Amino acid sequence: MTFAQNIKSILDIGSGAGVIARALSRRFPDADIYAVDYSDIAITKGIEIANTIGIKNITFLKENITSMPADWTHKFDWVILYDVLHDLPDHVNAMKEVKRVLKDTGVVSISDPDIHSNHRDNVGDTNNAGVCYALSTLICLPCSMSIDGGAGHGIGWGTEEREAFLKSSGWNVKDKRNIGGDMSCNFTCAKE
Ligand SMILES: C[S@@+](CC[C@H](N)C(=O)[O-])C[C@H]1O[C@@H](n2cnc3c(N)ncnc32)[C@H](O)[C@@H]1O
Incomplete structure (x- = not known):
């Protein structure tokens, strides 16, 4: 049997x-899908x-x-954060909760805009970086600063720093690839 x-x-x-x-519900009609947002x-x-x-x-x-609910411990085969991690003011506790609700055999997919963490490396990327910096200043950065001591990441946090965070917080990065016409970078991670 495949993972899917x-x-x-x-x-x-x-x-x-x-x-x-909704896209997942078409692809996995027999799965229980939970969609949560604050x-x-x-x-x-x-x-x-x-x-x-x-x-x-x-x-x-x-x-x-x-x-998330206390009775969700080890409940999910697949957890998805699409365009979310860079918005979070408390990414550390967020990813601890993701680890708790994920089955030991499960995977988490984490996708965010593919921007270099070293801002100088984005020079010339007028397609992705320019738009992302502008949007992030108005939406993502304020969201990531919305609690006292918030991370203040936004899209400018960048792919390299995100990968370093995931690895240093005990995730096994099994796959890293561009998706969405190269606009986003997706990390597929499992528990170490
Ligand atoms: C950029 S939107 C992405 C929405 C959706 N994943 C998509 O791709 O269409 C980020 C979402 O994360 C939600 N969000 C931000 N912080 C959150 C938190 N601490 N807990 C739950 N949801 C949160 C926001 O309300 C928003 O809907």
Whole structure:
């Protein structure tokens, strides 16, 4: 059996209104999919869309990644953070929670815009970096500074620093690749 055939439970964290969760529901119709976000508006919209188009296997819940339900320990085969990690003010406790809710045999997929951590290395990348720096200044950076002592990352944190953080916090980075027309870098990680 392949890993995909074994997937029964999926958690999409920072789901927004559920674009990724709905795509997953088409690909994994028999899986239990949870889509969580700390935004009421996102979760309400996600439920509305799923009800309108008749999706049955997504549960939308308002949750903060740093304090997910106690009974979710070792619940999920696959956890996804799409365009979320660089937004978080408390990425350290967030990834500890991800480790708790992930099965020991599970994997987590973490995708963020593919920007170099050394800002000088982005010179000339007018396609990705220019737009990302502008968006990040207005959206991601304030989000990552939204609590006292927040990380203040935003997209400028960059791919190399993200990889170093994941490795130093006990994740086994099994795969690293560009996705989304090379706009994002995805890390597939397992517990060490
Ligand atoms: C850039 S959006 C990505 C949304 C979605 N993954 C997508 O690709 O369409 C980041 C999302 O993370 C959510 N988010 C940020 N901090 C969070 C936290 N601490 N706990 C849960 N969700 C969070 C935001 O509300 C937002 O919906």
